[in-house]
Amino acid sequence: MPLPETDTLIAYPDGATTSTGTVLHNESIDGGRTAVILDTTAFHPVDTAWPDQPADRGTLTTGAGTRPILDAVTGGIHDGRLHLGADLPVRTGTEGWTFVVAHIIEGSPPEVGATADVRVDEGYRAALSAGHTACHLAALALDIALADAWTKPAPTDSLGNPAFDSLAIQRSVIGEHRSTDIYRIGKSLRRKGFNPAVLDDPDAIAATANQHLAAWVAAGGKVGIERDAPALSARRNWTCELGLESARIPCGGTHLTNLDQFASITVALTVVDVEGGRELTMNTSARTR
Numbered sequence: 001m002p003l004p005e006t007d008t009l010i011a012y013p014d015g016a017t018t019s020t021g022t023v024l025h026n027e028s029i030d031g032g033r034t035a036v037i038l039d040t041t042a043f044h045p046v047d048t049a050w051p052d053q054p055a056d057r058g059t060l061t062t063g064a065g066t067r068p069i070l071d072a073v074t075g076g077i078h079d080g081r082l083h084l085g086a087d088l089p090v091r092t093g094t095e096g097w098t099f100v101v102a103h104i105i106e107g108s109p110p111e112v113g114a115t116a117d118v119r120v121d122e123g124y125r126a127a128l129s130a131g132h133t134a135c136h137l138a139a140l141a142l143d144i145a146l147a148d149a150w151t152k153p154a155p156t157d158s159l160g161n162p163a164f165d166s167l168a169i170q171r172s173v174i175g176e177h178r179s180t181d182i183y184r185i186g187k188s189l190r191r192k193g194f195n196p197a198v199l200d201d202p203d204a205i206a207a208t209a210n211q212h213l214a215a216w217v218a219a220g221g222k223v224g225i226e227r228d229a230p231a232l233s234a235r236r237n238w239t240c241e242l243g244l245e246s247a248r249i250p251c252g253g254t255h256l257t258n259l260d261q262f263a264s265i266t267v268a269l270t271v272v273d274v275e276g277g278r279e280l281t282m283n284t285s286a287r288t289r
């Protein structure tokens, strides 16, 4: 069965939770499971390069019936081989590769050429979208709260503040109405001019970040994803109106459509000493209306 030669077209960046496509390819994977590739899908997969937002939950329906989609990962096709998830050795968008969403199912694979309806669990998607939007806002608020900790000019974020978040981030995990970001403050960040003494009072930093988050939520503002094309490998940016400013961050996930959908976004910070430096954990909670 030939492998697809064009990227999967993805509908989830626009907020879609249902899609109708065609089965292009099935591939057996470990555990008696099958990776199903469609021409188009509304199902958000775990991104190989930056696995912050989990896969959607939902179902795949063909003439042969409805079955749960157990997982979904991004994959790449090169030289007649499909590389899935962690086995994908290149970044999405690498020239000469085709990038696809692989829907993981159990049981007999659907027929190639069959029409396939994808239906995403809307409540779970909405909760992850709230968590992801809040995660970006919390990062921007943290950058503001730490702006005075820099002793020399540093690269800046999309609001023009020193980019602590992108310079120090180690891991980001998005959940339902929440996220956890882990930052490492070591020698390289200190060399860039970051003074770690400010982390002696994490509650004070959190209080400043929370003031900004509360003001942004109270003001409302459009949130969206900008993209040039519907292909999986096309560049996508999260955009958000924040009063008179607007933020723009590369992002592959899903989001709410306006800040007025939030009742509140708050962060809590903890700092621990680790070998060679300190580790800052930011836990973000988002309540929606």
Ligand SMILES: [Zn+2]
Residues within 6 Å of the ligand: 132, 136, 238, 250, 251, 252, 253
């Ligand atoms: Zn994102």
